[in-house]
Amino acid sequence: MTYRVGPERWLTWTAEAVSDAPTIVNLVHHPYWNLSGGEAPNIDGHVLQLFADAYLPVTDGKIPTGEIRSVAGTPMDFRQPCTVRNQEDLEYDHCWVLDRSAAADDLVLAARLSDPRSGRMLEISTNQPGIQFYDGSFLDGSVTGHAGRNYGPRAGLCLEPQNFPDAPNHPTFPSSTLVPGQTYPNCVCYRFVVS
Template sequence: MRKLGKRLATSAVLALAATLAGTALAADATQASAGTLADGTPITAITLKAGNGISAVILSYGATLQKLFAPDRTGKVADVVLGYDDIASYVDHPNYFGVTVGRYANRIADGKFALNGKTYQLPQNDGGNSLHGGGKGFDKAAWQVVSVKSGPTASVVLRHVSPDGDSGYPGKLTATVTYTLDEAGNLGILFEAATDKPTVVNMTNHAIFDMGGEGSAEGATGHRLTIPAARFTPVNAKLIPTGELKPVAGTVFDFRAPRRVADGQRDGTDPQIVFGRGYDHNFALDKGLTAKPELAARLEDPASGRVLEVLTTEPGVQFYAGNFLDGTLIGKHGHVYRMGDGIALEPQKFPDAPNQAAFTSPRVDPGKPYRHAMIYRLSTSR
């Protein structure tokens, strides 16, 4: 498995670098200690820095995007992702800020799924559901730093081995996450995993964005969002998809043209908004499952001009408007995080897909590795 992990890591860097557009000049990658866990495990912070004001800090704990700095239309640089200043807060007050989620991102109904005639029970950490791996998922693991490289594209490769039966999931899974940054403003994230038994995998990044700058007084609901999806997956009161692919036309879920998040976030006449306490829904992207990353969402802060484009190979994107941020979490620089202070756009297979045959299957088999390539592309508007 050590040789397999090395091969996955190498292919990850090459494959993701090939997807990123633009002519790269130079980008630096450095690493430093970020502290230790209670058991003495050291945690590393890796900084990827381009020459255009864009930089990212990745923690080996949770393979987490801790910071993402981007300039506004005047050149002023700000960190645009919510999170914490120290490792202890990620451990003591977990809220998925910027983490790698897995083995299965999003919800699985009743924490159960069947595979090859056998039913598997997962931890139920979201009411009766299993959410983002069941409470002790990839976000709470200390990942191994495999490589850190500077060059035309700066990169870091991290690896985690999840044993057979981990949180109830079958199969020993060797997972890698590769972050890359180039001069064009592309922060790429490539997820790969190989298993020794049939299993289900759905990995993504859970960064929560405020393009006005983390902790801004205005929050993120004034941002303009575009999602190229004619349909979304409505949910029941437990936030599990009903199985329907519902047209967005004529609803507050129509983001095919840019619109302010705030315009529909509190529309209590729509039962879907009531169920999610706002937006917390998966959109079925028009592009479907693709070989190379294509546009899943565009988020713009009109005040600063900062623009985020999310590209992915996956068929869905979960749009979450920070509805469960309730002012009890103290983030970076002592900022109190409240409802609407950030927006997550999580590319993925659909929620509860292991139990819904009509959705794209998340099944992964030996000899057929899992792969998800996504990009956070940063730019500015006038």
């Protein structure tokens, strides 16, 4: 894994893997984001846009069912910027299918997250086919973070570019098998902007 700071306020995270036998690989980076800078106890009010027309429905155990479903007309539709808010009947911990018209190794814009109160914005680009959005609903306050604050439910959210979870069990998903002679690449670029 490599972290690199570049021009234009970019932070790039790259993970690569090689193997001498067929191996299942899906390396994922799991940072939590709260762009308020500690001023807000949760991510309610953040604005999220996902560049995805479909998502992967999950079982009660949060495992993808194998279906790829359109986001149109559902609470999963973040194609236009939407305010992230607590919805008692829905917890977000799903993978969205990114719009990938570019070549497989090229980076595409996957997500844009902003906090209107602070003026901070984060853009995420990746070479992966999906992005997992987890809204932090299961944070229980047992982790102490910045300024001694305990992180409770929705204190931060995760945006994790990756292959589709459980891909080996769903033949319609992109393969997560790495074969000898190939290199597995996962590249995620984070761009930070303040207005």
